[in-house]
């Protein structure tokens with residue numbers, strides 16, 4: 001308890017920023033807690049962390065944490081983060097986005113950032129809905145689910161964010177939930193420590209917008225749903241396909257080595273310098 | 282190409298001169314997406330920046346390009362992007378972020394013809410009002426127009442200096458003719474270029490307020506990672522950078538952002554007078570049209586017509602003081618533009634003391650000296 005108190009004092013901005021805008025029971029606060037513990041465990045200083053976020057409920061996270069923080073435009077957090085990382089490679093870049101933010105309006109930036117492989121971490125809080133704007137369907141709203149703009153049931157099919165990241169080429173991809181908190185701490189720690197583009201998709205509850213429209217109950221009931229539908233990725237291969245129908249995997253999905261963009265760029269710099277020197281009369 | 286102390290005579294095209302100007306001004310990051318007629322800027326930057334420990338990156342689109350430029354500037358590195366109409370349209374939202382969060386950066390728009398894909402390889406001046414008002418909401422911005430290769434160098438340096446001094450995005454409007462014309466000019470050596478850097482905070486981090494007012498209305502700017510942890514947002518914010526809904530704080534922010542540009546008006550307003558002494562009829566022009574206008578004025582003077590030219594280098598904030606003088610001095614003013622009349626309306630807003638004649642060309646061709654000469658009464 002004392003430790004939690006200490007972390008709260010160190011990493012949260014107390015003056016004027018609280019009470020926060022999130023609904024009581026929202027999973028976003030759990031993600032913030034996990035993120036702080038992961039950063040603390042990694043021994044990173046607050047000055048070397050840049051927390052960039054997009055727009056939405058998830059995007060509001062950057063206001064509350066005492067790092068270098070950037071509340072960018074909707075869907076564009078990764079583009080700003082790219083510029084910061086290129087300018088200051090020694091900084092640790094973490095981008096927090098909602099599912100709509102990262103895979104709707106920002107989908108193009110997301111896949112290209114994964115492909116490019118700059119060393120940074122993308123955290124996507126997937127609550128399967130556009131929370132902040134009032135519950136319209138997002139690219140991860142399940143087929144048939146109800147939303148403010150899908151009163152008769154969603155006709156579109158959901159992205160699997162983590163699998164999208166794997167295909168796009170991210171170095172590290174994991175999925176967690178706001179129910180499996182100790183594991184989430186570890187996934188975030190691994191993702192941030194990984195040298196390369198890391199993606200951590202976090203399934204979260206938006207009881208206010210998604211839950212209410214889909215009779216999923218209060219935050220506790222929604223978390224129970226997360227608990228009951230999560231299958232550890234390491235076990236999934238051994239299980240009969242029928243038994244995991246309608247469920248999702250959690251844990252590390254991909255952890256691979258790819259050349260780091262900035263390390264490669266050092267080579268470009270060396271070659272360009274040489275070429276420039278040769279060109280001089 | 283980087284010279285030593287003294288200047289060197291070089292043969293460059295406008296786009297290349299923009300690269301030289303940016304590098305001379307200390308630009309060390311370029312993020313862009315290919316588009317005609319601006320691509321040469323990207324290409325040359327990809328060659329030159331890594332040689333000076335800078336960074337070039339080709340992003341997935343123009344939205345991402347300006348995003349990366351803003352990010353790099355927040356991290357303390359002067360940055361540039363370059364595009365043309367379609368890409369400039371995509372940049373508008375993040376351009377507004379740069380205005381709101383007061384992030385210095387430079388955006389080059391090499392104008393081409395038409396709305397939409399338009400005329401990719403023809404010159405035009407149709408993006409003037411978009412440069413001023415393209416992003417939503419009230420915001421101050423500086424827009425400069427280049428008319429030659431030498432200008433492309435000099436004005437680019439100046440654009441970076443103004444961006445740094447006032448913490449605003451600065452837009453450079455070039456056009457297809459300036460961009461691709463090759464001309465010789467004297468490229469100054471590094472020591473001959475005046476370079477301005479943003480004011481950094483001098484207070485200890487715990488006292489730092491990233492949006493605090495001061496006499497100039499331009500707050501000191503700390504780079505991310507320098508120990509001055511703070512919040513940067515596109516939301517309306519208070520002095521500390523945090524979102525606010527308080528009327529007094531909202532008012533203070535918006536008005537300070539305008540005041541800093543108003544305070545600097547006379548420094549920002551840049552025009553060039555040519556043969557204006559005794560002129561009875563004048564041309565007010567900018568960009569490559571100003572070149573034709575200069576010729577036309579010379580031709581008119583040879584015919585005994587008292588003609589002059591006011592070339593606008595700064596388009597916004599609109600150089601109304603200098604324009605006002607011309608309108609008071611002359612009987613008639615001609616405003617030739619490669620659009621349906623964008624700056625001419627700004628001229629008319631200054632005063633209506635003399636006849637203001639608009640001359641428009643939108644067929645993808647440059648307005649010729651002869652056309653302007655004819656309007657001058659030749």
Ligand SMILES: Cc1ncc(C[n+]2csc(CCOP(=O)(O)OP(=O)(O)O)c2C)c(N)n1
Nearest residue numbers: 055056057058074098099100101130131132
């Ligand atoms: C360009 C633009 N379009 C639309 C919006 C409105 N908007 C704000 S938040 C949001 C949805 C956020 O949903 P998501 O990313 O899933 O995050 P959540 O709120 O659920 O955490 C939208 C559409 C905006 N801010 N900017």
Ligand code: SF4
Nearest residue numbers: 022023026057131206
């Ligand atoms: S609307 Fe949903 S996502 Fe937003 S704060 Fe409330 S519960 Fe959380």
